[in-house]
Structures are given as structure tokens and as C-alpha cells.
Amino acid sequence: MSAGNIRIRLRNAVVVAVALSALGGCMSSKIVEGRKRFYNGDTAAAVETFTSIKDKKGKDRILILLEYGLALHVAGMYPESVEVLMEADKVIEAEDVVHLAEETGSLVSNEMMTTYRPESFERVLVHTYLAINFILMDDWSAARVEARKTLKILDSLDEDLRDQPFARYICALAFDLMDDTDSAYIEYKKVTKAAPYAVPAYRELHRIAILRGDGSDARKWARKIRDNGGVAESDPEPPNLIVFVGAGRSPVKIEINTVVPPHVNRFVIPDYKSSGSRAHHATLSVEEGGGEKSYVLTDLDPLAQKTLKKRIAKEIAKEVARVAAKEVIARQLEDQSPLLGLGARVVFFASEAADVRSWETLPRYMSVITKRLPPGTYNITIEFRSAGGAPVGTTIQREITIIENRRTVLSVRSVK
Numbered sequence: 001m002s003a004g005n006i007r008i009r010l011r012n013a014v015v016v017a018v019a020l021s022a023l024g025g026c027m028s029s030k031i032v033e034g035r036k037r038f039y040n041g042d043t044a045a046a047v048e049t050f051t052s053i054k055d056k057k058g059k060d061r062i063l064i065l066l067e068y069g070l071a072l073h074v075a076g077m078y079p080e081s082v083e084v085l086m087e088a089d090k091v092i093e094a095e096d097v098v099h100l101a102e103e104t105g106s107l108v109s110n111e112m113m114t115t116y117r118p119e120s121f122e123r124v125l126v127h128t129y130l131a132i133n134f135i136l137m138d139d140w141s142a143a144r145v146e147a148r149k150t151l152k153i154l155d156s157l158d159e160d161l162r163d164q165p166f167a168r169y170i171c172a173l174a175f176d177l178m179d180d181t182d183s184a185y186i187e188y189k190k191v192t193k194a195a196p197y198a199v200p201a202y203r204e205l206h207r208i209a210i211l212r213g214d215g216s217d218a219r220k221w222a223r224k225i226r227d228n229g230g231v232a233e234s235d236p237e238p239p240n241l242i243v244f245v246g247a248g249r250s251p252v253k254i255e256i257n258t259v260v261p262p263h264v265n266r267f268v269i270p271d272y273k274s275s276g277s278r279a280h281h282a283t284l285s286v287e288e289g290g291g292e293k294s295y296v297l298t299d300l301d302p303l304a305q306k307t308l309k310k311r312i313a314k315e316i317a318k319e320v321a322r323v324a325a326k327e328v329i330a331r332q333l334e335d336q337s338p339l340l341g342l343g344a345r346v347v348f349f350a351s352e353a354a355d356v357r358s359w360e361t362l363p364r365y366m367s368v369i370t371k372r373l374p375p376g377t378y379n380i381t382i383e384f385r386s387a388g389g390a391p392v393g394t395t396i397q398r399e400i401t402i403i404e405n406r407r408t409v410l411s412v413r414s415v416k
Contacts, residue, residue: 028053028056030049030050030052030053031053031060031063031067033049034046034053034068035067037049038067038074038361038415043071044075046071046075046361047071047075047077050064050067050068050071051068054068059113059116060116060357061091061116062088062091062092062115062116062117063357065084065085065087065088065091066088066118066122066126066361067359067360067361068084069081069084069085069126070129070359070362071361073133073411074246074361074411074413078136079133079137081129082133082134082137085126085130085133088126089126089127089130092117095117112354112355112356114355116357119304119307119308119358120153120157120161120307121164122358122359122362124150124154124164125167125362127147127149127150127153128146128150128166128170128171130146130149131143131144131147131150131170131174132170132244132411134174135170135173135174135409136410140174140177141178143177144175144177144178144180146174148171150170150171151168151171154168158310160306161306161307161310163193163194164194164303165190165191165194165198165201165297166298166366166367167298168187168191168194169187169188169191169200169201169368170244171187172184172185172187172188172191172201172204176204176208176238177407181208181211181212184204185205185208185209188201188204188205188208189205191297192205192224195295195296195297197228197295198228198297199229199230199295200239200295200368200369202224202225202230203221203225203230203370205221205224206218206221206222206225206232207237207238210235237372238372239370239407240373240407240408241369241370241371241372241373241400241407241410242369242370242407242408242410243284243368243369243382243409243410243412244409244410244412245366245367245368245369245382245412246362246363246366246412246414247279247281247282247296247363247364247366247367247384247414248275248277248278248279248280248363248414249277249360249363249364249415250275250300250358250359250360250361250362250363250364251272251273251274251275251300251301251304251305251358251364252272252275252356252358252360253270253271253272253355253356253357253358254270254271254273255268255269255270255271255353255356256269256271256354266352268352268354269312269354270308270355270356272301272304272305272308272358274301274364277416278386278392278416279365279384279385279392279415279416280365280386280387281293281295281296281384282294282367282369282383282385283382283383283385284369284371284380284381285380285382285383286371286373286378286379286380287378287380291383293369294367294369295369296365296366297366297367298365298366299364300362300363300365300366301364304358363413363415375402375403376402377399377400377401377402378400378401379398379399380397380398380399381395381397382397382398382410384414384416392414392416396412398410
């Protein structure tokens with residue numbers, strides 16, 4: 001091959017890199033706009049924004065569906081949220097393969113041009129929120145199906161990533177609602193293993209142990225309830241008011257940059273940064289009664305960090321390969337023309353980017369409040385508070401009706 005042809009081919013490689021980076025280096029402005037509206041508290045506007053791009057194909061399709069599905073959930077549009085999250089799950093399954101063209105292209109551009117693939121905890125939460133939606137819709141059988149899908153993903157993870165107590169609590173509740181007390185008992189126990197202060201789970205374990213005639217376990221769970229400030233009733237009944245609480249904002253992915261010699265290459269990897277959420281938990285007041293604090297089961301900040309750490313070696317290996325590939329191209333271009341080589345280095349330096357996409361509308365803290373009330377109509381107040389107990393300015397007031405032999409379930413969220 002002639003020197004002229006080599007130069008043309010190398011120049012074309014740089015042009016392709018620039019084009020791919022332009023296409024893959026940033027997210028849709030509509031995703032950013034939808035998130036901004038969501039975090040400004042205008043859920044309806046966020047839903048409208050995500051609706052406008054819900055059919056958009058491409059590398060960010062899964063991310064769009066996840067953000068859209070959660071916005072619909074927070075807006076109280078549970079059937080619509082189910083439809084969108086079901087579609088997200090379908091696309092996740094379809095895209096759970098390696099795209100060779102993408103992988104090759106990313107070696108001369110960046111990871112943002114590849115198809116977005118959720119972290120493992122995000123995949124767990126797809127089915128967790130589907131189960132919550134079905135519980136809120138009184139479709140308990142469908143909730144149990146999603147619970148089993150949640151557990152299948154959890155059981156496939158490394159052992160130290162399986163302790164996701166909020167997801168397991170939802171699974172336990174889904175089984176409990178279908179009178180599958182054996183499965184519920186197993187999952188409630190796993191909740192308390194990861195969240196040893198979770199009084200709502202101890203209450204259910206206590207109740208189920210009594211139903212099973214297991215006096216030893218019943219006494220053990222009664223002690224746990226009392227040790228954590230609760231009251232162990234002698235003849236407990238299941239709670240008929242359950243409130244799922246989402247507080248704060250999920251951690252966000254950022255880019256860690258390092259300049260490496262000898263030719264000033266950029267080496268980038270993703271990391272998670274806390275969003276600095278103020279809202280931590282909520283208190284529930286019924287009529288003029290005192291407030292009952294929610295029990296935080298999952299904090300996404302440490303879970304996200306731990307999850308990313310598990311695969312960071314792979315990220316570093318890909319980045320090393322990408323920097324090396326760009327260095328080879330740049331040197332070959334320099335052999336043909338120092339100016340062309342310099343141009344390539346400038347392009348490669350500017351185009352380097354870590355994949356910082358994540359499901360950002362998730363809450364940071366996930367908790368639950370459970371209560372047993374006599375049948376009747378009540379005015380309730382849910383107030384979000386900081387970790388220290390100070391109000392953060394988000395208060396929700398509702399009128400609820402407790403019906404005999406039915407459970408009233410609510411889902412509330414603060415984005416502060």
C-alpha cells in the first residue's frame with residue numbers, strides 16, 4: 001500500500017473518531033431537561049418531556065425508558081409506569097450482548113458512544129419498582145412474578161452485592177400478600193440481616209412465626225422489636241397501611257481524569273459522586289397523633305460505589321486499550337505528517353470521555369413505614385426530614401380510607 005493511501009486511511013480513522021465522538025459523547029438534551037424538571041418538583045412537566053422521546057431509538061433508549069418509567073411512578077401513573085418499565089426490561093434483555101462494532105468504534109472515540117447498560121442494582125430496581133407498581137394496583141400475583149425476577153438477579157450477583165434490603169422487603173411483601181409465608185419469611189430475615197434496625201421486617205417475622213407455631217422464633221423476633229424501640233404485640237396482625245418512601249437524589253456518575261505521559265494522553269474512568277441529598281427519611285402522622293419514622297433500608301450511595309468497584313478493573317483495561325490504540329494511530333500519522341499527527345492527538349485528547357450515564361431519577365434513600373389502623377377515614381401527614389431529623393420542606397397530606405381486610409399502600413417521594 002502506498003504512503004499516500006496509508007495517510008488517507010489514517011486520516012479517515014481520525015475523521016471517524018471525531019464523528020463517533022460527536023454522536024456518542026453526550027446524552028440527549030431532552031434527558032437532561034426531563035431530569036431538571038423532575039428535580040424542580042414539576043413531575044408532570046418531566047413526564048411530558050420524557051413522553052416526547054419515549055420512542056427514540058439508539059444508545060440511550062434504555063436510559064430514557066428508565067427515567068420515564070420512574071417519573072410516571074412518582075406522578076402516580078402506575079399502569080403507565082408498568083408499561084414503560086416492562087419495555088425497558090425487554091430492551092435490556094435484547095441489548096445484553098456485546099456489540100462488536102460499538103466496541104471497535106469506542107477504541108477510537110469513547111465509552112459514551114456505546115449502548116447504555118444499567119448497573120446491576122439498577123436492573124434489580126427495574127423489577128422492584130414494577131413490583132411496587134403492581135402492589136399499588138392491587139395486582140398481587142403480578143407483583144410476586146416481579147419479586148421472583150428481582151431475586152433471580154440478586155442471586156446472580158457477588159455475595160456482597162446481594163444485600164439490598166429495600167428490594168428484598170418488596171419481594172417479601174409480594175410473597176406475603178399472596179399468602180406465601182415461607183418465601184416471605186426467608187426474605188424478611190434477609191432484610192434484617194442487612195438492615196438490623198428494620199422494625200417493620202421484625203414485626204412481620206414475629207407475626208409469621210406465631211402463625212407457624214414457632215414459639216422460639218416468635219420470642220426472638222419480639223426481643224428484636226423491643227431492642228429497636230418497637231412494641232411486640234401478643235397477637236399481631238399484618239399492617240394495613242404501608243408507605244414506601246423515596247428520599248433525596250441518587251448518586252451521579254462523574255469522570256475521573258488523569259493526564260499520562262509521554263504524549264499527554266487523557267486517561268478517564270467513571271466514578272460515583274454523592275448528590276448531596278438533604279431528605280433522608282419521613283415521618284407519618286395520623287390525624288393529630290405523633291409522628292412515626294420511616295426505616296431506611298437502602299442507601300444507594302455506598303451500593304453504587306461498591307457495584308462500580310466490582311467492575312472497575314474491566315473499565316481500566318478498556319481505557320488502557322483505547323489510549324494505546326489512539327497512540328498507535330497518532331504515531332503512524334506523525335510518520336506521515338507531524339501536523340496531522342498533532343491534529344490527531346488534539347482530537348483524541350478532546351474526544352476522550354468516560355461513560356457517566358446512570359439512572360438519575362432514583363432516590364438515594366429507600367425506606368418504609370408500616371402501621372395498623374382500625375377501619376375508617378383518616379387525614380395523614382407525611383413530612384420528609386434530614387438524617388438529623390430537621391424538616392426539609394417537603395410535606396404530603398392525604399386523606400386515606402382503611403377498609404377491613406385490605407391493605408392501603410402509598411408511595412411518596414422527596415427530591416430534595
